[in-house]
Amino acid sequence: MNIKNRIGKYELGRVLGEGNFAKVKYAINVETGQSYAVKILDKEKVFQYKIVSHIKREICTLKLIKHPNVVRLYEVLASKRKIYIVLEFVTGGELFDKIACNGKLHENVARKYFQQLIDAVGYCHSRGVYHRDLKPENVLLDAKGNVKVSDFGLSALPQQCRADGLLHTTCGSPNYVAPEVIADRGYDGATADLWSCGVILFVLLTGWLPFDDRNLAVLYQKIFKSDFKCPNWLSPGARNLIKRILDPNPKTRITIPEIIENEWFKEGYSPAKLVEEEDTSLDDVNAAFTNAEEHLLTEETGPVHMNAFQLIAMSVSLDLSGFFEEEDAAERKTRFMSMHPAKDIIEKIEETVKDMGGIEVQKKNGKIMLRQTNPKSSKNGHLSVTTEVFEVTPSLHVVELRKSSGDVALYRELCKKLSGNLSSDSLSGNHSSDSLPSSEVKFDENNAVWSAEGGVTCS
Incomplete structure (x- = not known):
């Protein structure tokens, strides 16, 4: 199902x-x-x-x-x-993918992404939030190509600072992490984030990492010394800004307000327009980690809706599966309608199989698997049937049985019992056909209504 x-x-x-x-x-x-x-x-x-x-x-x-x-x-x-x-x-993918596909970006494009990144990071810092794992994989792009910073799994709040006012947890991705973080003597979250932004800017403009080595110790030495080279074809303004951001001394490293005043950065810069903020409640967050009944929602499951065109495709005269199957499709696939709720249909299937004996029921990936438990009693091997329930409307469902293997006679017996037990006559007292031949299903183009002969009508 x-x-x-x-x-x-x-x-x-x-x-x-x-x-x-x-x-x-x-x-x-x-x-x-x-x-x-x-x-x-x-x-x-x-x-x-x-x-x-x-x-x-x-x-x-x-x-x-x-x-x-x-x-x-x-x-x-x-x-x-x-x-x-x-x-x-967010639908535009990762900034990392943009670089992986295109290599280095045009300076104006890279500058636009960097401006939006600095805007976002500066805002986070003004709210006392430090990301601590900034890298192109954690910077998404929306459908219009705008930056969306994501994945705050390693973020820190001011409450996590020790008495010295610094953070002490070593985290982040090695190629993007600031030297003071590696030193493990405490660091300021804002300046550490800014270093990562500088690495991202370098990658955007060149297509490669400023600090890279297979040996982690060597990599860290390069980061400590800020041992990197800017290619000569970068503009002087871009080279100068990168060097000021990738300053190994966090006390002399350029700050975000200073970046915003930088001539290279300011070109074409349009600060983000912030919406008026409403009060933020964390009640739902706290409630989510409790088991208080009044805060818990019920997970609802049900069959996928079937539209008119899918129903047409399921009719026998349009079923092309016979062209691709050695066995007659009629011996492998059976469909019938029921006007009973999906939950009751599933329960009825389980009851029917239990009454027959020798068949177990397994639910997997939204489908009901029926498997014969005593295959030795059948010369054609154990019966294996997949059952799915499709919703045409809330009051009408199509039940489909597909035989993967096993005795045809036993499969027919199973289909007959299920068809009888699941028919609308047996469940709701209304008439419905046991199968779904194309001649019994009509589509009213004017009213967009499906109707099955015999009085079953669904809109």
Whole structure:
């Protein structure tokens, strides 16, 4: 059975990405049609690996940030098993991909991206948030080619500073990390982030890293000494700015206000327009990590909707599978309609199989797998059938059975029993045909309504 998942007002779709502790799925707000990316966390794993504070920090960080060049976090939802972080859906890919495909960028293009990056990072710093893992892979582009800083998983808030006012956790990606971070004697989050921005600018303009070596110790020595060379074909303004950012001494390193006043940086610069901020509540974040019933949402699952054209394609006269199968398609695939709710259909399938005996039910990837447990009793091997339920309308479903292997006679018996038990007569007292031949399904083009002869009508 093809499944659609829904949490609150969001219907979840395809997987966009997957990591050790989270999966990101495309989602649609069913009320507005707006697209989102939803990061899904497994509560059990979050608590098992003791990363609750880490995850809460990332969520709280993003809720504090409302800037056009930072990926927006809209809300946090939770069920008993999952935590759902609703994020802005960014479609333009990573800045890293842009460099990987095109190599170095034209100076004006690189400058535009860098201006937006500095805008975003400066805003984060003004809110007391330090990213600590800035690199092209964590800088996304929207459909219009605008920068969207993402992945605040290593971000730090002022509360994490020690008595000396410095951060002490060594983190980040080696090629982009500031020398004071490696030194492990404490560092200022703002100046460390700025160093990473300088490395990104160098990569944008040249297509390669300023500091790189297979030997980590050698790499760190290059970073400590700021041992790099700017190519001569870079403009003097760009070379000068890079050298001032990649100053190994954080106390003399250029600051963001000074960057904004830099002549090379100012060319064509248009500061981001900030929207009026509303008060930010973290109540939903705190509630997501509790199991209080009043804060938990129910995960809803159901069959994928089937439109008119998909229904046409399923009719027997238009089924082309027989051209590609050695066995008669009629012996391999069976469909019938039911006016019972999807949940009841699934339960009825399980009951029917249990009554027959010798067949086990497995649910996998939204489908119901029916497998014969005593294959020795059948000369043609054990029966294996895949069952799916498709929703035409909320009141009408198509049940499809596909035989992968096994005895045809047993398969026919199974289809006959399921068809009888799932027919609308047996479940709701209404008439419905047991199969779905094309002659019994019509499409009214004027009213855009499907109707099946025998009185079943669905819009």
